[in-house]
Amino acid sequence: MRVLLIGEYNRSHFFLKEGLQELGHEVTVIGLNDGFKKVAVDISLDQNYTSGIKKKIKVLLHKLFNIDLHSKSIKKQILKNQSQLKGYDIVQFINESSFLCTPKIECEIFDLIKSWNNKVFLLSCGTDYISIKYAYDKIPKYSLLTPYFEGKGSKNNYQAPLKYLQEDFKKLHKHIYKNIAGVIASDLDYHLPLKNHPKYLGLAPNPVKILPPNPIKEIKGKIIIFHGINLYNYYKKGNDIFEKALEILQKKHKNNISIITVKNIPYNEYIKSFDAAHILLDQVYSYDQGFNALEAMAKGKVVFTGAETEWLSLHNLKEDTVAINAIPDPQQIAKKLEWLILNPDKIIAISNKAQEHVIKNHNYIKSAHKYIDLWNSAN
Structure with missing residues (x-):
């Protein structure tokens, strides 16, 4: 089976890749390498507008003309890598916004990749519309939005999760859920909001590549x-x-x-x-x-x-x-x-x-x- 894993947080998709390879499957991971964390991916998409003069130009163009250079760059790179992104039996997106693009471009990239492959799945890992709506409605006793409700930090501190409640991201969410074969949760924080959703397939524990056991045997000093x-x-x-x-x-x-x-x-x-x-x-x-x-x-x-x-x-x-x-x-x-x-x-x-x-x-x-x-x- 050929599997394409899209997006990366820490090494969750990469360890899943290694597990699937042990079972005899062919797997590719494509992503942004998770910002400053610089995690490993097979196909790394360059973020060309994160610093210096390029960032300033990006901010200015977005402010004046609503043009997002990062989104255009990522879509261009996806098209450039088309030959490496087609013909897979399974595709799994790590998030509704795997590439940190505008909702419009995320939607266009999703449709492209779906058209090139067979079954497409979504992993609820990291913030998304359903988990943030669940938190915003204060259903759990606490969540990552609790400090937002308590007035800690600035609005910028919560821009990333709260964006999913905006109308354009809500449309992206609906489009993705309409076109996926199912959604999987990576842990309880995503499982609980998804319970009873018709597209929810279940919980798959985060994969970890285990080192030889080396527990603490004794404590000396501090x-x-x-x-x-x-x-x-x-x-x-x-x-x-x-x-x-x-x-x-x-x-x-x-x-x-x-x-x-x-x-x-x-x-x-x-x-x-x-x-x-x-x-x-x-x-x-x-x-x-x-x-x-x-x-x-x-x-x-x-x-x-x-x-x-x-x-x-x-x-x-x-x-x-x-x-x-x-x-x-x-x-x-x-x-x-x-x-x-x-x-x-x-x-x-x-x-x-x-x-x-x-x-x-x-x-x-x-x-x-x-x-x-x-x-x-x-x-």
């Missing part, structure tokens, strides 16, 4: 806490809450902890930068683990991330045994961190369980099997 920050998503990920929790912790346990903070670094640097850590602070406003959390858990780190009751029920787990649920309360996060510092045996136990969980539920080959089953289930 407990190392890692906090990776994407400044663009600072409030949406709850980094401000993590920083407040760390301030609380520093006052009580300064001599017992070491804190590593990194900001906006490429993916390959990021996953190496927390190797020495015992604890990783991932994100606050989620019900499930995203890709970074899973990779840290695969390395045996104790991760503060989404681990809500719905996730515990899904996997039949007890609280604080595999991951720590990071709720939007710095006092509570500091309390959980203190519990771990005072009970280092808990860090060792959770480290083992975290690796076991990722191996059991997110192995890239097992995940690839799940995707194939869901693709085959579509009419």
